[in-house]
Amino acid sequence: xxxxxxxxxxxxxxxxxxxxxxxxxxxxxxxxxxxxxxxxxxxxxxxxxxxxxxxxxxxxxxxxxxxxxxxxxxxxxxxxxxxxxxxxxxxxxxxxxxxxxxxxxxxxxxx
Amino acid sequence: xxxxxxxxxxxxxxxxxxxxxxxxxxxxxxxxxxxxxxxxxxxxxxxxxxxxxxxxxxxxxxxxxxxxxxxxxxxxxxxxxxxxxxxxxxxxxxxxxxxxxxxxxxxxxxxxx
Numbered sequence: 001x002x003x004x005x006x007x008x009x010x011x012x013x014x015x016x017x018x019x020x021x022x023x024x025x026x027x028x029x030x031x032x033x034x035x036x037x038x039x040x041x042x043x044x045x046x047x048x049x050x051x052x053x054x055x056x057x058x059x060x061x062x063x064x065x066x067x068x069x070x071x072x073x074x075x076x077x078x079x080x081x082x083x084x085x086x087x088x089x090x091x092x093x094x095x096x097x098x099x100x101x102x103x104x105x106x107x108x109x110x111x
Numbered sequence: 112x113x114x115x116x117x118x119x120x121x122x123x124x125x126x127x128x129x130x131x132x133x134x135x136x137x138x139x140x141x142x143x144x145x146x147x148x149x150x151x152x153x154x155x156x157x158x159x160x161x162x163x164x165x166x167x168x169x170x171x172x173x174x175x176x177x178x179x180x181x182x183x184x185x186x187x188x189x190x191x192x193x194x195x196x197x198x199x200x201x202x203x204x205x206x207x208x209x210x211x212x213x214x215x216x217x218x219x220x221x222x223x224x
Contacts, residue, residue: 035213
């Protein structure tokens with residue numbers, strides 16, 4: 001079945017760029033998403049990308065999609081303490097009509 | 112708008128007890144869903160609904176029931192709680208379908224002893 005994989009942890013110094021990676025197996029994915037979960041809260045959509053795009057930029061966020069390798073990344077420029085959270089990659093699977101979420105990457109900011 | 116609300120925030124149950132997790136949204140969204148979040152496993156879809164009166168199973172439906180009598184409410188029922196159902200439960204809604212932006216509630220942390 002579909003699978004979405006992420007590394008569990010990432011630590012970055014304040015002011016540096018963070019790069020969170022995700023790989024997925026469903027080659028028919030049309031939409032790919034990044035959600036952010038702050039402590040004690042539900043998930044919030046950060047950004048998304050269509051599978052016919054290579055890159056999407058939104059202020060400090062850059063999403064890169066390599067469809068050939070089924071690899072998605074989220075770059076956060078000038079990482080701040082408020083960026084500390086768990087980041088989930090998700091892909092829309094039209095065959096099963098559902099979103100498949102990755103395990104989430106916990107981003108820790110080092111002062 | 113309150114968005115998506117969930118009650119209770121925390122709950123402790125004994126094995127075999129039943130309970131209902133409440134979820135409500137005030138955005139007139141058609142699509143609603145329930146997920147469970149377990150460490151190292153991401154979110155897994157339990158049940159979903161594409162509109163009032165219509166529900167369907169997700170990835171991990173066993174042990175859970177749902178109903179959708181109104182657009183606003185989508186309760187999740189545990190008929191006979193088991194320790195394997197210890198988890199954090201999230202309700203989400205979206206305007207049309209699973210491809211739309213999902214709006215998540217704050218979650219219910221359930222412990223089954």
